[in-house]
Amino acid sequence: MSEKRILLIEDEASDAALMLRVLDRCQPPSLVAVARTGEDAFELLLQHDSSGHRRPPPDLILLDWNLPGQGGGAVLERLRAEPLTRFLPVVVVTGAASRAAHSDAYRLGANSYVVKSADALEFAETIEQIARYWLGINEPAPWVN
Amino acid sequence: MSAEILVVDDSLTVRMALTEILEAAGFSCVACADGTSARQALATGEFALAILDVLLPDDDGVELLKLIRETPRTAGMAVIMLSSEAEVRHRVRGLKAGADDYIGKPYDPAYLVGRARDHIRRLSGPSRQRSNAILIIDDSPTFRNALQEMLEDAGFQVLPAVSGEEGLRVAADARPAAVICDGHLPGIDGATVIRRLRLDAALRDIPCLLLTGSDKSTSAELQAFDAGADDFVSKDEDREVILARVRAVLRKAAEPDSKAETDPLLAPKRILAVDDSPTYLNELGEILRGEGYEVQLAHSGAEALLLLSVQPADCVLLDLVMPGIDGIETCRRIKAAPGLHDTPVMMLTAVEDRKAMIEALGAGADDYLAKSGEPDALRARVMAQIRRKQQQEKTRHIREELLRREIEAAEERAARETAEARAAMATELELKNQELEAFSYSVAHDLRAPLRSIDGFSLALIEDYAELLDGPGREFLDRIRDSTAHMSRLIEDLLALSRVTRGEFMRREVDLSAIAGAVVGRLRLADPERRVEVDIAEGMWVSGDPALLEVALENLLGNAWKFSRKTENARISLGPEIIDRQQVFVVRDNGAGFDMAQAGKLFNVFTRLHPSREFEGTGIGLATVLRVMRRHGGRIWAEGKVKQGAAFFFSLEAKP
Numbered sequence: 001m002s003e004k005r006i007l008l009i010e011d012e013a014s015d016a017a018l019m020l021r022v023l024d025r026c027q028p029p030s031l032v033a034v035a036r037t038g039e040d041a042f043e044l045l046l047q048h049d050s051s052g053h054r055r056p057p058p059d060l061i062l063l064d065w066n067l068p069g070q071g072g073g074a075v076l077e078r079l080r081a082e083p084l085t086r087f088l089p090v091v092v093v094t095g096a097a098s099r100a101a102h103s104d105a106y107r108l109g110a111n112s113y114v115v116k117s118a119d120a121l122e123f124a125e126t127i128e129q130i131a132r133y134w135l136g137i138n139e140p141a142p143w144v145n
Numbered sequence: 146m147s148a149e150i151l152v153v154d155d156s157l158t159v160r161m162a163l164t165e166i167l168e169a170a171g172f173s174c175v176a177c178a179d180g181t182s183a184r185q186a187l188a189t190g191e192f193a194l195a196i197l198d199v200l201l202p203d204d205d206g207v208e209l210l211k212l213i214r215e216t217p218r219t220a221g222m223a224v225i226m227l228s229s230e231a232e233v234r235h236r237v238r239g240l241k242a243g244a245d246d247y248i249g250k251p252y253d254p255a256y257l258v259g260r261a262r263d264h265i266r267r268l269s270g271p272s273r274q275r276s277n278a279i280l281i282i283d284d285s286p287t288f289r290n291a292l293q294e295m296l297e298d299a300g301f302q303v304l305p306a307v308s309g310e311e312g313l314r315v316a317a318d319a320r321p322a323a324v325i326c327d328g329h330l331p332g333i334d335g336a337t338v339i340r341r342l343r344l345d346a347a348l349r350d351i352p353c354l355l356l357t358g359s360d361k362s363t364s365a366e367l368q369a370f371d372a373g374a375d376d377f378v379s380k381d382e383d384r385e386v387i388l389a390r391v392r393a394v395l396r397k398a399a400e401p402d403s404k405a406e407t408d409p410l411l412a413p414k415r416i417l418a419v420d421d422s423p424t425y426l427n428e429l430g431e432i433l434r435g436e437g438y439e440v441q442l443a444h445s446g447a448e449a450l451l452l453l454s455v456q457p458a459d460c461v462l463l464d465l466v467m468p469g470i471d472g473i474e475t476c477r478r479i480k481a482a483p484g485l486h487d488t489p490v491m492m493l494t495a496v497e498d499r500k501a502m503i504e505a506l507g508a509g510a511d512d513y514l515a516k517s518g519e520p521d522a523l524r525a526r527v528m529a530q531i532r533r534k535q536q537q538e539k540t541r542h543i544r545e546e547l548l549r550r551e552i553e554a555a556e557e558r559a560a561r562e563t564a565e566a567r568a569a570m571a572t573e574l575e576l577k578n579q580e581l582e583a584f585s586y587s588v589a590h591d592l593r594a595p596l597r598s599i600d601g602f603s604l605a606l607i608e609d610y611a612e613l614l615d616g617p618g619r620e621f622l623d624r625i626r627d628s629t630a631h632m633s634r635l636i637e638d639l640l641a642l643s644r645v646t647r648g649e650f651m652r653r654e655v656d657l658s659a660i661a662g663a664v665v666g667r668l669r670l671a672d673p674e675r676r677v678e679v680d681i682a683e684g685m686w687v688s689g690d691p692a693l694l695e696v697a698l699e700n701l702l703g704n705a706w707k708f709s710r711k712t713e714n715a716r717i718s719l720g721p722e723i724i725d726r727q728q729v730f731v732v733r734d735n736g737a738g739f740d741m742a743q744a745g746k747l748f749n750v751f752t753r754l755h756p757s758r759e760f761e762g763t764g765i766g767l768a769t770v771l772r773v774m775r776r777h778g779g780r781i782w783a784e785g786k787v788k789q790g791a792a793f794f795f796s797l798e799a800k801p
Binding site: 015 | 596609626629630636
C-alpha cells in the first residue's frame with residue numbers, strides 16, 4: 001500500500017506545527033502537505049506536475065474552520081463542488097465550539113467536525129484518532145453510496 | 146334612568162307648568178301644594194331634586210330645605226329654591242340653608258330645566274363616577290388584557306367587557322369614569338355603543354375613547370366624533386400614548402360645566418340691582434326682566450354684598466347715594482373681592498355729576514349712568530357690560546381650552562417621545578447584546594488559540610527534549626501547563642456565565658431530581674475513588690429552564706462535591722423545604738464551609754473564599770448560579786460555618 005497523504009488547510013502556524021508533530025508520529029506514516037489558505041489548497045489539489053500528471057489526491061483533508069477571509073465554509077463548499085475533490089473525506093477542525101458552525105459544516109458536506117482542545121494532550125489525541133480512523137478506513141464522502 | 150323631582154308650590158299654575166316642562170324633559174314629577182304633603186312625600190319617596198317655593202300657605206320653603214338637609218336619607222339631594230319673593234333675606238337664607246340654586250319668578254323654563262338637569266347630574270353622575278373605574282370594551286383578549294394591565298399599573302380600576310351589549314350593561318351598573326371602546330366589535334359596533342351612551346341621561350357625560358384600527362384616515366376620526374366620542378386613538382399607537390389620551394379625556398370630563406347643556410355663556414344673565422328707593426328698584430327690575438334677565442333686588446349696599454357672597458351676578462347696577470354703605474364703597478368692596486372683581490359694576494345716580502363719576506370710576510366702576518336717562522340707554526349699556534363680561538369669559542375660556550389642548554398635545558408628544566426613546570434603547574440594547582455575543586465568541590476562540598500553542602509547545606518540549614531538561618526545567622514546564630489549564634477553565638466558565646445570562650429561556654416542567662441524579666453520576670464518574678453519601682429527594686418537579694437548571698445544579702453539587710473532599714464521611718443532600726411559606730430547595734454538604742461574614746461576596750464574579758492550593762476554582766460558578774435563579778425570577782442565599790459545611794437555598798419564584 002502506498003503512503004497515505006493528508007492535506008492540512010490551516011492558517012495558524014502554531015496549530016499547523018503542533019498537528020504536524022502529531023501526524024508525523026502516527027502509524028501508518030503519512031505525507032502531510034500544509035496549505036495556509038483555500039487558494040493554496042486548490043492549487044495543490046488541482047495543479048499538474050512538470051510531466052503533466054496530476055498529483056495523487058490526498059486521502060484526508062483537515063480543514064480549519066476559522067480561516068481568514070471567507071472562512072473554512074467557502075473552502076468546503078468549493079471542495080464539494082469540484083469534481084476532482086468532491087469525494088475526498090474532509091474533517092473540519094475548529095478553535096471554538098459553536099452550534100451554528102457545527103451544523104453549517106455538516107450541511108456543507110463535512111465528514112466530521114472536531115473542536116481543537118486547549119489541552120495539548122487532548123488535542124494531540126484527537127488529531128491522532130482522526131488520522132487513524134480516516135486513513136485506516138477511508139470512508140467515502142457522505143453522499144456517495 | 147328617570148330621576149324623580151319633587152315640586153312644592155302653592156300655585157296650581159306653577160305646579161302644572163313645572164310638571165309639564167320637567168316631564169317633557171324626561172323627568173318624573175311629584176307635585177305638592179303645601180308643606181304637609183311635601184313632608185309626607187319626602188318621608189316616603191326617593192327624589193333626586195326638590196324645587197321649593199319659599200312661601201307656602203302652611204309652611205316655609207327654607208324650613209323644608211333645612212329638613213331635607215338634616216335628614217340623612219335626603220341630605221344629598223339637590224334643592225332649587227324658586228320664589229317670586231324679592232326679599233333679599235329670603236334668598237340669602239335659602240342659599241345659606243343649603244339650597245343649590247335660587248331662581249326668581251318669573252323663570253325661564255329652559256333655564257330651569259337646564260339647572261335641574263345639571264344639579265341631578267352633578268349628584269348622580271360624577272359622585273359615583275369618582276369610582277376611578279375604566280370600562281374597556283374590546284373583543285380581542287390580547288389587546289384588552291394588555292390595556293387592562295397598563296391601566297391597572299397606572300392606578301385605575303378596570304372593568305372588561307367583550308361586546309358592546311355587555312359594555313352598555315356594565316356601564317349602566319357601574320358608572321365608570323371613562324369608557325375605552327374598540328370600533329370593531331361583534332354585534333353593535335363601537336360608534337353605536339358610544340351613541341347609545343350619549344342617549345342615556347345618566348351616562349352621557351362619561352368620557353369615551355374610541356379605538357380605531359390601523360387606518361389613520363379621517364373617516365375613522367369623523368365616525369368617532371360623529372358618534373360623540375371625546376377622542377379616538379389608533380390601536381397601533383404606543384401604550385403610553387393611549388394612556389395619555391385616557392388621562393386627557395378624564396381631565397376634560399372633570400372640568401366643571403365643560404359639557405353642561407346650559408352653556409353658562411348662553412344662560413340667562415343674572416343682574417343685581419341695588420337702590421334704596423323701592424320704587425326705582427322695582428321700575429328697574431321691570432325693565433330688565435322685560436329684557437329676559439334674571440333680576441335680584443337689593444335695598445342697600447350691605448344686602449348687595451351679602452347676596453353676592455352667596456350667588457354671583459353677571460352685572461351689578463349700583464345706586465351711588467345710599468344710606469349705610471354707599472355706592473362707591475360697595476363698588477370698591479366688590480372690586481376687591483377675589484371672586485367678584487370681574488363683575489361689571491354700573492353706577493347709577495340721580496344727576497350727571499362729574500365729580501361723582503370720576504370718584505366712581507376710581508373705585509372700579511365700569512360705567513356710569515344717570516337715572517334720569519332713557520330706559521333704552523340703560524338697556525343698551527347693561528347689554529354692553531354683560532357682553533363685555535361674556536366676551537372676557539369667552540376669551541378666557543378659549544385661552545384655557547387652547548392651553549389645555551397644548552398641554553395635552555405636549556403630554557402626548559412627551560409620551561410618544563418616551564416610547565420612541567425606549568424603543569430605540571431596546572434596539573440599541575439588542576445590538577449591544579449581539580455585539581457582546583460575537584465578542585465573547587471571538588474572545589473564547591482567540592484566547593484559546595494561543596493557550597493551545599503554549600500548552601502544545603510545552604508538551605512538545607517535555608516529550609521531545611526530555612533528555613535536555615533537568616528537574617526544575619521540567620517543573621517550570623509543568624507550571625506553564627497548569628496555568629494554561631486554569632486559564633482554559635476560566636474561559637469556559639466565563640462563556641457559561643454569559644450563555645446563562647443571554648441565552649434563550651424556555652420554561653417548562655422539569656424534574657430537578659433527575660437532573661441532580663445525572664449531575665452526581667458524572668461527578669462520581671470523574672472521581673471514582675471518592676466515597677460520598679449523596680441523598681437527593683425524589684420527585685422534585687419545578688417549572689423552569691432545564692438547561693439553565695442543569696448548569697446551576699452542576700455548580701452547586703460540584704461545589705458540594707469539591708468542598709467536602711477533605712471531609713471524612715462526606716455527605717451531600719438536595720431536598721425541598723418550606724421557608725417563609727415559600728418552596729425552596731437546599732443543597733447541603735458537610736465540607737469546608739465558609740465564614741458567614743463573607744457570605745455577601747459569595748455570588749460575585751471572581752470571588753473565591755478558599756485559596757486555590759486548597760480548592761481549585763475560577764470564582765465564576767456561583768455568579769452563574771445567581772444569574773440562573775434571577776432569570777427564573779427566584780433567589781439564592783447561603784448559610785455556612787467554617788469546617789462545618791455549607792447550605793445553599795434557592796427558590797425559582799419571586800418571594801410571595
